[in-house]
Amino acid sequence: METLVFARWKSWAVLLPICLVASLRIIWMLIQFIDLVWWTPKRHAIVAQKQGLRGPAPRLLLGNVMEIKRLRESVPDALHAFRHDLTLQQLLPENVLWSKLYGKNHLIWWGPDANIVMTDMDILKELLSSKHTLSLGKPLLLTRFLEPVTGIGLVLANGETWSHERRVIGPAFHSDKLKGLVQTMVNLAVNMADSWDQILWDNDGEGEIEIEGNMAELTADIIAHTQFGSSYKRGRVIFQLLEELKEFVYKYGHLLIIPGIRYVPIPAFRRLRRMTLVVETSIQDIIKDRKAAVQAGENSSYGADLLGLMLSESEKNSQDKKQPQLTMQQLVDECKTFFFAGHETTAQLLTWALLLLAHDSTWQDKARAEIVSLCKGKIPDFESISKMKTVEMILFETLRLFTPANSIIRAALCDMKVGDLHVLKGMCFWIPIASIHLDPELWGDGVYDFNPERFAEGISKAAKHPMAFLPFAHGPRNCIGQGFALMEAKLVLATLLPRFSFAPSPSYRHCPQLMITTRPKYGAPIIVKKLSS
């Protein structure tokens, strides 16, 4: 009897502290949850309202997500004409509506995150300047959403980690380094043009080509070759998997923002983890091979592709400045990031540029004339594209009308002041680039016209405010790949325009749609005609 009582007492003595700790943990998690979904949003709402920021009422946990979804789903399925006055309504209907109701600078809620929609140019200038580079970063919700595809590469890194990575990788994107990638880009563009020749040959030199798919293929090929050089075939397989990962994220993005959900043992997330593992080990293998070849003396350098440049810069920076080299995980994440950030954006720039030129024969002829006079029958090179002013103006105007990145988000990493605004840690700024690019107050009466001429005196003079054009963002945290993207786009146009003319296809249905980037919902069929050489 005595032993039984003792055994019971002993088991209670063990169980009680465990139960106590578990209960405390549950209470702690509950407090954190309430803080996340109720108390912090409440504090943020009070601070924002005190400063005159108004907006639609949020719902618990979801904020305004459902209204945004509903508004975006209710836009017309296709516009009748190729006109640009309805583009903004099509892409960001909630921004059009709430700007009218609550003012251009207002407050919206992405889940429990307060987002100050900011279009005031002077505040934006400060916001994106070096003053706040380390105190503003990427919000947690965006990180949870994108991390399966990009890892914590440059796009998602914050604070000192971001600063170190940017310092190391930046030089790999300088124009003297990019020059070395020109030949690869041109060769791939020429291959695509040759394949079009074949298609048109069977149709008396004229036919319909689906441009969006072609540009997606070409830019994927370009990033695989320029990033992984001779290992591009392995790169292409990796990128196909990354493409699948991206589709996965689009589909399950709303779930991925729940912490830890990726580790739930259901088939979809198991697949996600499997794909991530394959992608990461494949990139690691390429990096290890590269390093081994240099260590064994088989190669004298890491190579002139983006990966090689990144490895060299990381080594040089650690020797010169005694800073740590990029870790294997950082290198892998950057390779994933460049694909994600650089592939679809550039494909959409080229797609919209060709659609715009197909609808405007005057600018198409002007661009062709410039290319022919600078290239003189040869394939384009770095020097000739550097002089292509008309082509550049066309690309800028395309980026204005159909900016691939519709918005930028920055989260306050600490309590701070921006202009006169008092912002608490965790509050975000949401910068709707598309709204700024299509604002008549900034661009004048002809805001909806395709008019590359507005860039004749440079970007800073194109609008009423020098910062009104921000397809690549601004300041120290701007797009690291903008030189790469513009060089690629110019080379592709300079390869295609002397060989083909472009006209609108009757089967094209104009419907710009926001799918992370701005895409033509029904593709981009264009009538392509082979020009006699």
Ligand code: HEM
């Ligand atoms: C037309 C093409 C492109 C557009 C419109 C574009 C646009 C942008 C924008 C708006 C940002 C700022 C995002 C933010 O802060 O939230 C950004 C950042 C970035 N982009 Fe691009 N991009 C393009 C092409 C590329 C290419 C080709 C690459 C690389 C090969 C690239 C790599 C990056 C990276 C790594 C960042 C993060 C930079 C940082 O935070 O320090 N982008 N891009």
